[in-house]
Amino acid sequence: MRVLCSVTGSPSHGRAVLPFARALGAAGHDVVVACAPDVAGVFADAPVRVEAVFAPMTEAAEHLGPVLAALGDPASLSTTELTRAMLPTLFAGPQVTGSARALLEVCDRDGKPDLVLRDGGETAGLLVAEHLGVPCVAAPSGAGNVLTPEIVADALAERRRDLGFAAPADPAALHRWGRLDCMPAEFSLAAPGITAPLAFRQDDQVARGETLPAWIGELPAGRPLVLAGIGTAMPMMARRGEDAARAGEPPPRGPVDPHVALRTVVDAVSRLDAEVVLSTGGLPLDDVDLPDHVHPSPWVPQPLLLQCADLFLTHGGYNGVREAVRHGVPLAVLPQFGDQEHNAERVAALGIGAHCPPDPAQVAETCAELLGDRGAPVRAQMRRAQRAMLALPQADAAVSDLEDLAEGRRATLAG
Numbered sequence: 283m284r285v286l287c288s289v290t291g292s293p294s295h296g297r298a299v300l301p302f303a304r305a306l307g308a309a310g311h312d313v314v315v316a317c318a319p320d321v322a323g324v325f326a327d328a329p330v331r332v333e334a335v336f337a338p339m340t341e342a343a344e345h346l347g348p349v350l351a352a353l354g355d356p357a358s359l360s361t362t363e364l365t366r367a368m369l370p371t372l373f374a375g376p377q378v379t380g381s382a383r384a385l386l387e388v389c390d391r392d393g394k395p396d397l398v399l400r401d402g403g404e405t406a407g408l409l410v411a412e413h414l415g416v417p418c419v420a421a422p423s424g425a426g427n428v429l430t431p432e433i434v435a436d437a438l439a440e441r442r443r444d445l446g447f448a449a450p451a452d453p454a455a456l457h458r459w460g461r462l463d464c465m466p467a468e469f470s471l472a473a474p475g476i477t478a479p480l481a482f483r484q485d486d487q488v489a490r491g492e493t494l495p496a497w498i499g500e501l502p503a504g505r506p507l508v509l510a511g512i513g514t515a516m517p518m519m520a521r522r523g524e525d526a527a528r529a530g531e532p533p534p535r536g537p538v539d540p541h542v543a544l545r546t547v548v549d550a551v552s553r554l555d556a557e558v559v560l561s562t563g564g565l566p567l568d569d570v571d572l573p574d575h576v577h578p579s580p581w582v583p584q585p586l587l588l589q590c591a592d593l594f595l596t597h598g599g600y601n602g603v604r605e606a607v608r609h610g611v612p613l614a615v616l617p618q619f620g621d622q623e624h625n626a627e628r629v630a631a632l633g634i635g636a637h638c639p640p641d642p643a644q645v646a647e648t649c650a651e652l653l654g655d656r657g658a659p660v661r662a663q664m665r666r667a668q669r670a671m672l673a674l675p676q677a678d679a680a681v682s683d684l685e686d687l688a689e690g691r692r693a694t695l696a697g
Contacts, residue, residue: 283688286395287330288385288407289317291339292514294601295401296324299421301485301677302399302462302684304328309681314392316385316407320518327490335384336406337377339515340522344534345375365623366433368537372620373403373425374437379444381406389414397688402426402461405438413447417687419695420461422479424600424621427472431456459687460695462680464604466670471603471628480683480695483674484608485585492583498559501577506556506653509587509611510547510595513602516540516618517563537619541565547595547616549642551576554649559587585609593652595638595645598622603629610668612660614638614649633663 287303289296296317307313307329315325318336325332385406389395394414400407402423411418420426431454442449452458456477463479465471472479501507520540523533544565551558552573560572564580572578584602588594588609596602598615603625606613613635615626626637636652638645651657686692 283311283396283685284393285311285313285397285399285684285688286385286388286407286410287313287315287317287399288336288381288404288410289315289321289401290336290381290404290406291318291321291401292518293321293324294514294599295403295423296321297488298423298601299399299401300324300328300488302421302680303330305678305681306330306399306684308678311681314388314395316381316388324489333388335388336381338518338522340518340534341377345371345377365620368619369425369429369433370437373429374405374434374441376441376444378406378409378437378441382409382441382445385410386413397684399684403429405434405441405456408456409438409441409445409447412450413445417459419459419684419687420457422462422464422600422604424471424625426457426461426463427470427476427600428621428624429456430473430475457696458694462695464671464674464677465607466667466674468670469607469632469634469667471600471625471632473624477696480680481674482677482680483671484604485677486589486608487583487585489583489585492586494583494586495579497577498582498587501557501559505575506592507590508551508554508556508558508593508595508649508653509561509582509584509591510551510558511561511582511584511597511602512540512543512547512563512565512618513597513599514563515599515620516543516597517565520563520565543597543616543618545570546640546642546645548572548576550616550645550649551595553643553646554653556592556649556653559591593649595649598625598629600625607634607664607667607671610665612652612657612664614645614652616640616645632667633660634667635660635664 313330318338319334322334398407398411398418402420403425435454461479464484558576560578594606595614598617616638617623617626629635630637
């Protein structure tokens with residue numbers, strides 16, 4: 283079976299696709315991953331072939347500039363309003379036309395795929411699958427939890443016109459062949475109206491061979507351990523701004539200021555009575571006098587560290603939420619953009635964590651509550667979520683379902 287995987291966004295998007303692409307490759311299938319150059323490394327050790335044919339996420343995000351300018355002062359909008367205004371361009375904007383053409387070139391060279399497995403926020407793969415008449419399945423994705431047909435239908439119709447693709451019978455259907463997820467149904471983060479997925483267990487360590495830095499093993503064991511970070515997308519935005527400055531270009535306008543986001547987290551964790559591993563994404567903190575209990579690092583193996591953490595202070599990316607559930611770690615979510623506000627609301631509603639307001643003192647107070655006696659109900663609920671996830675089949679089991687779909691033995695993965 284020939285499988286074409288399409289991945290956009292940051293490396294975290296690639297890590298969501300990796301367990302399934304790796305399982306398909308290990309089963310002997312011909313798997314090609316089309317992605318941006320900054321995502322390619324995620325698949326370096328997998329039995330797949332990588333084609334870095336997509337534009338980097340930071341270039342695609344530049345299409346948001348006119349959208350943000352048209353909104354006026356983003357501070358006057360709620361995070362939900364701002365997110366909804368950005369989603370059509372972020373996930374179905376003009377960059378998707380170029381991505382679809384790149385996918386067609388891969389198909390022309392390698393042959394028509396039997397199956398397209400796409401990152402849930404990557405819609406070029408969906409359009410190409412429609413055009414070629416092959417099944418297309420979305421991998422676990424935060425975008426896949428919030429992208430409803432009415433949000434992107436008009437933008438996708440415009441992309442089809444750009445490409446000269448005929449509209450399918452149901453042009454609004456984003457998951458006509460089904461989708462995959464790694465959350466138990468009773469703890470789903472999907473918005474109402476999103477197609478029910480076929481669920482598999484979150485891998486306990488997506489990347490193989492990782493180890494914790496030795497200094498983490500030397501931290502005091504009698505104090506709570508908190509992992510705090512801002513994810514992978516915001517540091518990429520910051521580096522894009524630095525590149526523009528070096529080239530004498532105006533900084534690209536983005537939905538958030540990554541440096542402000544990181545410093546809000548720093549201010550909050552500096553107030554905690556706990557050991558804090560702070561994943562900075564490489565953003566500088568040279569001018570910040572950090573207390574002794576805050577330990578900065580450009581990067582840490584997040585799934586591995588979560589195995590021994592007591593709390594995860596996160597921006598609310600869907601990968602991080604799933605990894606926290608896999609290891610039973612309560613969440614304090616400080617959302618920034620995209621699906622993160624939705625994720626924060628769902629985490630709080632499900633009782634597996636808290637939605638933090640964007641104030642350092644209140645973030646610190648929320649974290650302290652989750653670590654203390656008042657956090658006991660959240661810890662218990664997170665344990666329930668973890669056990670429900672552990673009852674799901676491992677990602678390797680998806681191979682037979684995807685084979686059945688590609689070979690016509692089933693019409694959809696939807697339940």
